[in-house]
Amino acid sequence: MFKRKLVLEDGSVFFGEGFGSQREISGEVVFNTSMTGYQEILTDPSYYGQIVSFTYPLIGNYGINREDFEAVAPFINGLIVKEYCKHPSNFRSDEAIDSFLKIHDIPGIAGIDTRKLTKHIRKAGTLRGYIADESLENGEVLRKLHAIKECHNQVKLSSTTRPYIVPGRGHRVVLIDFGMKHNILRELTKRNCHVTVVPYSYSAENIIRLKPDGIILSNGPGDPKDVPEAIEMIRKILPCIPLLGICLGHQLLALACGADTEKMKFGHRGGNHPVKDLKTGNVFLTSQNHGYAVNKRSLDHTNLVLTQIDLNDHSVEGIQHKLYPAFSVQYHPESSPGPEDANYIFDVFLEEVHKHVLREGDTIYA
Numbered sequence: 582m583f584k585r586k587l588v589l590e591d592g593s594v595f596f597g598e599g600f601g602s603q604r605e606i607s608g609e610v611v612f613n614t615s616m617t618g619y620q621e622i623l624t625d626p627s628y629y630g631q632i633v634s635f636t637y638p639l640i641g642n643y644g645i646n647r648e649d650f651e652a653v654a655p656f657i658n659g660l661i662v663k664e665y666c667k668h669p670s671n672f673r674s675d676e677a678i679d680s681f682l683k684i685h686d687i688p689g690i691a692g693i694d695t696r697k698l699t700k701h702i703r704k705a706g707t708l709r710g711y712i713a714d715e716s717l718e719n720g721e722v723l724r725k726l727h728a729i730k731e732c733h734n735q736v737k738l739s740s741t742t743r744p745y746i747v748p749g750r751g752h753r754v755v756l757i758d759f760g761m762k763h764n765i766l767r768e769l770t771k772r773n774c775h776v777t778v779v780p781y782s783y784s785a786e787n788i789i790r791l792k793p794d795g796i797i798l799s800n801g802p803g804d805p806k807d808v809p810e811a812i813e814m815i816r817k818i819l820p821c822i823p824l825l826g827i828c829l830g831h832q833l834l835a836l837a838c839g840a841d842t843e844k845m846k847f848g849h850r851g852g853n854h855p856v857k858d859l860k861t862g863n864v865f866l867t868s869q870n871h872g873y874a875v876n877k878r879s880l881d882h883t884n885l886v887l888t889q890i891d892l893n894d895h896s897v898e899g900i901q902h903k904l905y906p907a908f909s910v911q912y913h914p915e916s917s918p919g920p921e922d923a924n925y926i927f928d929v930f931l932e933e934v935h936k937h938v939l940r941e942g943d944t945i946y947a
């Protein structure tokens with residue numbers, strides 16, 4: 582056990598004990614309110630470079646297993662918990678969270694009042710932070726934190742570098758990987774899709790050459806405005822092929838259609854965010870992880886309609902194009918972790934794809 586501290590950019594300090602890697606680390610400190618699903622959260626590429634704090638007081642009690650990875654490795658920079666479990670107990674458990682973090686050289690800090698930290702972030706807005714040894718002088722820690730430049734190429738660093746195929750006998754779907762959670766892929770293969778996963782920088786021409794029946798823009802880390810090349814690409818593919826955007830993909834669709842995105846005060850990260858569908862009036866619970874959102878008023882001057890809203894803060898959760906078969910959601914219909922209420926979004930998308938295939942056949946590519 583080693584004494585460590587978390588220093589936030591506003592100068593506040595939280596003392597705790599280190600676990601996982603012993604190195605120092607910086608990152609945007611964000612809180613997640615999920616009660617389970619820490620493995621999916623640690624390995625979700627959308628958290629690239631962030632230090633994740635859990636409000637749930639005990640993390641690691643069912644260990645790390647083979648099935649719950651959302652990417653092959655964790656993408657977070659650091660982990661903040663009240664207490665971590667040293668002796669996990671579950672039939673699926675392969676290893677404890679401490680050794681998992683050590684192998685991936687990710688520092689954790691335990692013994693933090695994460696609910697107090699959460700209240701602090703809710704008040705101040707998202708803050709950057711630094712995890713260091715307790716002995717390091719606070720001024721020195723802040724100097725180090727301020728010397729670190731913010732990263733703007735997280736999508737490039739988490740997207741696949743080459744295309745690959747996951748074969749199936751159903752519709753051909755091109756999944757554009759902006760830092761994709763693997764459960765999106767699982768949801769598609771479960772529905773027999775023939776999926777081609779392509780890098781975020783794949784050109785519109787190359788995508789169209791694959792003759793997809795439908796296209797999915799995946800989730801991903803960072804500011805959607807950091808990937809202008811993807812916004813250009815989406816503009817070109819939009820009129821021809823049914824499209825579904827998820828989280829970062831949703832924000833990119835909005836930008837491609839002329840709407841705007843903005844950074845939220847502290848974002849939405851958790852497994853119980855209520856979303857209302859404005860057409861049906863249905864409310865469902867969703868899994869969320871985002872720090873940016875589509876600006877509602879910016880939709881007015883576009884061909885996009887607001888379809889779903891968050892019931893906590895009325896922010897934009899779903900949009901649809903008025904002319905093209907394209908729609909998107911800010912939350913995670915693939916859940917993982919979290920409620921599966923919104924899983925039907927994949928069926929809605931594939932119905933759209935099916936109708937389009939029946940209507941157009943191959944002629945759209947002629």
Ligand SMILES: NC(=O)CC[C@H](N)C(=O)O
Pocket residue numbers: 627799800801802803804805827828829830870871872873874
């Ligand atoms: N999960 C995501 O795709 C997150 C999207 C974006 N990086 C955000 O924080 O808003």
